[in-house]
Amino acid sequence: MITKGSISRSFVEGLSREKGEPEWMRRLRLQALELFERLSDPLWLKGIDEIDLDELVLYEKVDARATSWDELPPEIRRFYEELNLPEQEKKFLAGLATSYDSEMVYYNAKKFLEEKGVVVLPMEEAVKRYPDLVRRYFGKVFPPAEHRYSALHYALWSGGVFVYVPPGVKVTFPVEAFFLVANEMVAQFEHTLIVVGENAFLHFIEGCSSPQFRKFAFHDGVVEAYVHRGGHLKFTTVQNWSRDLINFNNKRAIVEEGGRVEWVEGSFGSRASYVYPSFILRDGASVDVRAFTIAHGGEWKEGGVKLFHVGKDTRSHVVSKSVSSSDGVSVFRGLLRVNKGATGSRSSMSCDSLLLDEESKAFTYPHNQVEEPTARVSYEATTSFLREDQLFYLRSRGLDEDSAKALIVSGFLSDVISYLPPEYASVFRRVLELDFRGSVG
Amino acid sequence: MLEVVDLHARVEGKEVLKGVNLSLREGDIVVLTGPNGSGKSTLARAIAGDERVEITKGDVLLDGESILGLTPEERFKKGVFLTFQAPPEFEGIPVGSFLLRISGKGEREALEELKELVEKLGLPKNVLFRELHRGLSGGEKKRLELLQALFLKPRFVILDEIDSGVDIESIEKIVELVKELARDGSGILYITHNPRSLELLGRYRVLRMEEGRIIG
Ligand SMILES: Nc1ncnc2c1ncn2[C@@H]1O[C@H](COP(=O)(O)OP(=O)(O)OP(=O)(O)O)[C@@H](O)[C@H]1O
Ligand SMILES: [Mg+2]
Numbered sequence: 001m002i003t004k005g006s007i008s009r010s011f012v013e014g015l016s017r018e019k020g021e022p023e024w025m026r027r028l029r030l031q032a033l034e035l036f037e038r039l040s041d042p043l044w045l046k047g048i049d050e051i052d053l054d055e056l057v058l059y060e061k062v063d064a065r066a067t068s069w070d071e072l073p074p075e076i077r078r079f080y081e082e083l084n085l086p087e088q089e090k091k092f093l094a095g096l097a098t099s100y101d102s103e104m105v106y107y108n109a110k111k112f113l114e115e116k117g118v119v120v121l122p123m124e125e126a127v128k129r130y131p132d133l134v135r136r137y138f139g140k141v142f143p144p145a146e147h148r149y150s151a152l153h154y155a156l157w158s159g160g161v162f163v164y165v166p167p168g169v170k171v172t173f174p175v176e177a178f179f180l181v182a183n184e185m186v187a188q189f190e191h192t193l194i195v196v197g198e199n200a201f202l203h204f205i206e207g208c209s210s211p212q213f214r215k216f217a218f219h220d221g222v223v224e225a226y227v228h229r230g231g232h233l234k235f236t237t238v239q240n241w242s243r244d245l246i247n248f249n250n251k252r253a254i255v256e257e258g259g260r261v262e263w264v265e266g267s268f269g270s271r272a273s274y275v276y277p278s279f280i281l282r283d284g285a286s287v288d289v290r291a292f293t294i295a296h297g298g299e300w301k302e303g304g305v306k307l308f309h310v311g312k313d314t315r316s317h318v319v320s321k322s323v324s325s326s327d328g329v330s331v332f333r334g335l336l337r338v339n340k341g342a343t344g345s346r347s348s349m350s351c352d353s354l355l356l357d358e359e360s361k362a363f364t365y366p367h368n369q370v371e372e373p374t375a376r377v378s379y380e381a382t383t384s385f386l387r388e389d390q391l392f393y394l395r396s397r398g399l400d401e402d403s404a405k406a407l408i409v410s411g412f413l414s415d416v417i418s419y420l421p422p423e424y425a426s427v428f429r430r431v432l433e434l435d436f437r438g439s440v441g
Numbered sequence: 442m443l444e445v446v447d448l449h450a451r452v453e454g455k456e457v458l459k460g461v462n463l464s465l466r467e468g469d470i471v472v473l474t475g476p477n478g479s480g481k482s483t484l485a486r487a488i489a490g491d492e493r494v495e496i497t498k499g500d501v502l503l504d505g506e507s508i509l510g511l512t513p514e515e516r517f518k519k520g521v522f523l524t525f526q527a528p529p530e531f532e533g534i535p536v537g538s539f540l541l542r543i544s545g546k547g548e549r550e551a552l553e554e555l556k557e558l559v560e561k562l563g564l565p566k567n568v569l570f571r572e573l574h575r576g577l578s579g580g581e582k583k584r585l586e587l588l589q590a591l592f593l594k595p596r597f598v599i600l601d602e603i604d605s606g607v608d609i610e611s612i613e614k615i616v617e618l619v620k621e622l623a624r625d626g627s628g629i630l631y632i633t634h635n636p637r638s639l640e641l642l643g644r645y646r647v648l649r650m651e652e653g654r655i656i657g
Contacts, residue, residue, distance in 0.1 A: 388493065390529045395513035396489050396522075397543045397589075407534060411572075414533030 006054050009033060012155050015059055019124055019158070022131055025138075032144040032154030039148040056187040056218055057101075059158055064105040065122075076100055079180055083209060088423055093205075094173035095120040095163075101186050102158040113171065119164040120175055123191050126162030134162060137193055141224035142252040150250050153189050153220045160190035160221070163204060167197035167228070174203040174236075174421065179221065181210040181245060187218040194224070196231035196259075205421070206237040216244040216271065225253035225261070227285075232260045238424055240431055241269035243299065249275040255285035257311070264419045265291040265303075268431055272300040276333060281345075283311035289318040290416045294409070295328030295360070296435055304333035304365075309345040309375065318349040321416055323409050324360035325436075332364040334379070340371040350380040354412045356405060357386070384412075406436040442466055443488070443521070443597045443628060448499035450487050457483045459653035460499070467596055467628045470619070472642050474633055475650030481632045482526050484650070485599045488630075489523035490516045503597075520596030524586035524603055526632075530575040536585065537569030544593055551592075558588050561618070563611065579606035587615065591622060598622065599630045604638045616641045 012033050016026040066072045069086050080086060080098055089096045095109035097120065104122035113120060119130065126134050144154040161177045181188050196202050204225075210217060219241070227233045233253065241247055247270040253261050259282070267275060279287045287307070295301040301324075307316045322330035332351050353362035364381045386408060394404035410417065410432055417425050443465045450458040457480045465471050473481055487494045488501055490513035500507050508516055541551055552569075559568055562584040574582050583603050590598045600619065604612055616638055623629050631642060639647065648655050 387529060389525075389527075390531065392486075392491050392493070392513060393525060393529050396491075396517055397539075398514050398517040399543070400512070400514050408531065411531055411533030 007033070007036070007058065007152070007155070011058070015156065015158070018061070021127060024135060025127060028139060028144075029155050032151045035145055035151035036148055036155055039151060042147045042149075053187070056185055057183070058156055058187050060102045060183070060186060062100050062103045062105055064100070065103075066106050067108050069106070072106060076105060076182075079182060080106070080178070083178070083207075085178060089176075092173060092421070092423065093176050094171055095175040096178070097122060097161045097176075098178040098180065099159045099188070099190055100180055101182055101188060104159050104161065107161070109175070110173070116169045116171075117166040118169060118171060119162060121162050123157075123160040123162050123193065126193075130162070130164070133164060133195075134193065137195055137224060137226050139224075141226055141254050142222050142250050146250065149220050149248050150222065153191070153222050153250065156187070156189045157191040157222070158189055160192040162193050163202065164195045165197050165200040165202045168199050169197065170201040171203070174205045176205040176207060178207040178209070179219075180208075181217045181219060181241075184215045184217055184244070188221065190221045192221070192223045194226070194233065194235075196225070196227045196233045198228045199230040200228070201232045203234040203236070205424075206235070208237070208239040208241060210242045210245050212242045212244065216246060218246050220248040221250065223251040227253060227255045227259040227261060229257045230259060231256070234262045236264045236420060236424070237266065238420065238428065239267045239269070239275075241273070243269055243271055243297065245270045247273040247275070249273070251275075251277040252279070253277070253287070254280045254282075255287060256282050258284040260285070261287040262419075263287065263289045263291075264416070265289070266416070266420070266428065267293045267301065267303065268435060270299060270301075272302075274302045276302070276304045276306055278306035278308065279316065280308045280310055281314040281316065284313045285311060286315035287317070289316070289320070290419045291319070292321045292413045292416045293323070293330055294432075294435065295322065295324045295330040297326040297328060299328045301328070301330040302333065303330065304335070305349070306335040307337065307347060309336075309338040309342045309347065309372075312341070312343045312345070314342060314345040316347040316349075319416060320349070320351045321354070321413055322352075322362055323354045323356065323412065324362050325356035325405070327359045329361045329363070332362075334364070334366040335369075336367070336377060336379075337369040338372045338375040338377065342372045343374045345372060345375045347375070347377040349378070352381070352412075353383045354409065355383065355385050356409075402436040403433065406433045409436070442502075442504055444502040445484070445488065446500045446502060448484070448487060448501065449497045450483060451495045451497055452483055452493065456497075457653050458487065461650075461653070461655055463630075463648070463655065465597060465628045465630055468623055468626050470623050470629045470631055470642060470645045472631045472633060472639065472645055472647040473650060474639065474647065479650045480653040481650055482601055485523055485601045485630070485632060488599060489513055489521060517595075521599075522590060522593060522595035522597065523599045524590055524601060526601040526605070528574045528582050528586055531573040532575060534573040535570055536573050539573050540569075540589065540592060543589075555592065558591055562588050564588065580608060580611070583607050587618065590627075591618060594622065594625060594627060596626075597628045597630075599632070601632045602634065603631075604633055604635045609637065612637045613641065
């Protein structure tokens with residue numbers, strides 16, 4: 001079933017039927033559809049008017065669902081092999097799930113996860129096999145009504161993973177979900193839900209990629225994370241989209257008492273990108289965010305972080321770095337809210353921009369709503385420029401101009417990159433080098 | 442052989458070099474001095490290929506062939522190396538990995554060599570793990586520039602005030618290392634204002650630049 005065409009009630013019902021969903025999910029989709037129809041485009045959007053949603057393939061059924069690489073059709077498998085995923089899985093992952101356009105085509109989790117009661121499943125399967133557990137969280141962390149495209153997401157979601165770590169269980173190897181948009185004119189609406197039980201630990205890695213398209217593709221995913229009391233979630237995401245993808249990223253974590261989140265977010269590519277992970281912190285919860293974006297060659301990158309300090313003694317620490325080059329624009333929006341009563345809370349945010357040339361731009365819009373007088377918050381922003389003498393220096397040491405720029409960029413980002421798993425840090429350096437070696441459209 | 446022939450050049454539209462002639466053989470040291478603003482660094486940058494220096498007339502020849510059409514990185518690869526009077530600073534680029542990269546040498550032997558050079562030049566022990574020129578003192582920066590020349594042993598080295606900002610006690614040491622580099626075969630253009638350097642290098646050819654010309 002490949003479905004293109006207008007977003008309608010019958011389309012959504014057809015999708016729900018196709019997936020054999022329970023009634024509550026069908027209703028949730030339909031309510032979201034109504035919201036989508038009612039809401040108007042958010043004002044902060046730019047470039048979205050180019051998208052004709054009716055032109056897109058909104059759901060593409062893929063006839064593959066494997067738990068070993070051999071079972072996958074070779075034409076699908078080769079994408080992942082090029083990305084070296086089977087190798088990485090063997091070396092250091094506890095579990096891996098991969099998508100191909102609308103659906104999860106591969107998933108596998110190491111035996112010890114199951115023994116400890118850890119669940120790693122494609123989202124659709126989880127809806128069927130753990131209906132009560134899923135229903136407790138699904139759509140509760142990142143509500144459909146947040147904006148028009150989150151509503152659209154909930155009406156059309158397909159693919160994504162569900163990870164549940166029971167109380168006290170520490171998963172020492174990372175679990176990864178990899179989202180591939182393989183075909184142009186496809187819209188991907190994957191939904192990921194992560195639940196970390198009390199005093200549990202999980203490192204979740206999200207990878208995203210798409211090849212070059214002639215036209216474009218659309219990505220409108222949601223990640224919801226719920227970290228229970230004393231739980232600890234490490235979340236690493238590296239998004240490596242091609243230049244012709246429009247990326248909506250709706251991510252939120254709720255962190256209960258004493259919980260902790262470490263969040264590393266990196267983004268390459270995409271024509272336009274909107275990524276603002278948000279965090280709700282209860283008593284004693286903390287979050288540490290390192291984020292980088294690269295806006296290269298006419299790309300429009302919106303990034304930022306939203307922090308909601310709801311409980312007492314909450315902590316947030318954000319380091320954001322952006323690089324703009326060849327007409328690229330990066331925008332940072334930081335929202336910090338400290339509720340009245342969130343006594344003793346602390347927040348620090350720093351936002352550094354590097355501009356490689358005069359055509360590129362960086363904007364930062366911090367926004368503070370601090371209602372608690374005992375809170376201590378700080379915000380710092382810097383903008384620096386690539387200087388000609390830096391470029392000449394590196395060239396006079398044998399590096400060509402592109403390599404010199406790539407080196408300066410990777411140096412600028414190094415303190416954020418050092419938080420990536422080593423395998424990703426080296427991939428990052430390679431992508432960066434490629435990114436600056438011509439290919440700017 | 443590196444030759445500069447009747448070189449005229451402009452910087453920001455202003456004529457800075459007005460017919461410079463110079464030749465440098467491998468294994469030789471030529472000292473260049475002259476007042477501030479006379480054009481010494483501009484000459485150095487012109488030889489190394491800085492695109493901000495606009496050549497209006499004349500030539501720079503390496504073994505008789507013009508290198509004016511080459512990029513800075515190509516000139517480097519042909520063995521023309523410039524140490525900067527004021528090296529820029531770089532965030533997040535560790536000195537050690539940078540030096541390995543530009544030398545193309547294998548990690549093991551290069552590290553041994555680098556450690557030795559760090560000690561010889563009196564640089565901080567951890568300098569290889571620090572950021573390239575960032576947070577180094579003025580004198581340390583000069584030493585790190587010299588370290589690169591000693592490590593790479595290029596055919597031709599232009600040392601642009603390698604001795605400025607360096608404490609008096611170290612000048613002798615630096616000049617000694619430069620002489621050693623020349624003995625190993627590098628041709629050296631030693632740009633300086635330092636009286637002690639001039640004294641120590643007195644037996645070599647000393648040229649003086651004034652207002653964009655070399656006057657003996
Ligand atoms: N980027 C620039 N823009 C404008 N003028 C420049 C620039 N670079 C050099 N100049 C000018 O060119 C002239 C020569 O400068 P240069 O740096 O070559 O002198 P120098 O002999 O190395 O001096 P010093 O002994 O102080 O290092 C000076 O008048 C200087 O002001
Ligand atoms: Mg000078």
